[in-house]
Amino acid sequence: MIKYLIEKEFKQLFRNPFIPKLILLFPCMIMILMPWAASLEVKNIRLDIIDSDHSPLSRRLVQEVMASTYFKVHACPPSYDEALQHVEAGSADIILEIARGFEKEWMRGGSPRVLVSANAVNGTKGGMGSSYLSSIVTGYVQQLAEEMEGVSVPVSSMPRIGVEVFNLYNPWLNYKLFMVPALMVMLLTLICGALPALNVVGEKEAGTIEQINVTPVGKFTFIRAKLIPYWLIGLVVLSIAFLLAWLLYGILPVGHFLTVYFFSIIFLFLVSGFGLVVSNYSSTLQQAMFVMFFFILILVLMSGLFTPIHSMPQWAQAVTYVNPLRYFVEVMRTVxxxxxxxxxxxxxxxxxxxxxxxxxxxAVLSYRKRS
Incomplete structure (x- = not known):
């Protein structure tokens, strides 16, 4: 019996000319566009530099900043007020002001003044841009101190701490390596959660559900026949995503593929069942679509896909424990x-x-046969 029900599901899927195209094209669009668009890396920060000292040391600092790939020098205005006007006009994001007497203060062994002013309307851009700029200035100061080790000036006696940084698991801080596994989770959720949500309610609107209701097919058999096609579709979509991640970004799991497929089968079982629950309680396709969109939006945002869970408030961190996407995102990134x-x-x-x-x-309990 279940064999014919599964055959019916596949015929219904492929009878719709849009769904097979969606299954193939949607993973391609997500894997091609999202790793570039959904990135928290900040580059091309527009910078105004005010060099009030015009000394060799200040010019070297300007050159160090201009050599960075994160910044794009917009202008070198003569005053802070003029640079601030650029920020207010939206043509500059950060101001770097090197105070007058920078070199003189350094040679005396003092602490030269450097001002970093960031436009914090976009908090991420302002905060990370300031951090990048501070790192460049700190590195430049350390370089100057190393050059003056043999010179008998007070700065040579200043204590210095050597810091070595090792980035474990992602040594080059490649954001795509962090995002691509999580995007696979979102992909499986959207396809294998949304399509089952439209399945039963679609049969309700078409009237074909009545033909099932008058048959001796049990609820468990009926739900199982609804789920199996989406498990297979999910595995095909996951395989396409693996192939694209390897071809486009050279990303392969450090762990075993079988581990990913093992957890994916469980997750597909989970998310397809959730989609059928939504479908059982919905009366129309529009209702099912809006309810599924509501839940998927919340689940994705609270899964740690885009922002770390430990950066959320305590109450939000507690909520994530009842979010199944959280656990599968952790699985994918771990593997x-x-x-x-x-x-x-x-x-x-x-x-x-x-x-x-x-x-x-x-899903089994909420499906009610009406004869």
């Missing part, structure tokens, strides 16, 4: 970046199995 296995992901495995049981049990 891709750290090479973790199933033994390292037992808490996530337990949470995903629990959510899968709850949503699929709910």
């Amino acid at each position: 891709f970046l750290r090479g973790g296995g199933i033994a390292d992901l037992l808490p996530q495995l337990g949470a995903l199995l629990l959510f899968a049981a709850v949503f699929n049990g709910w």
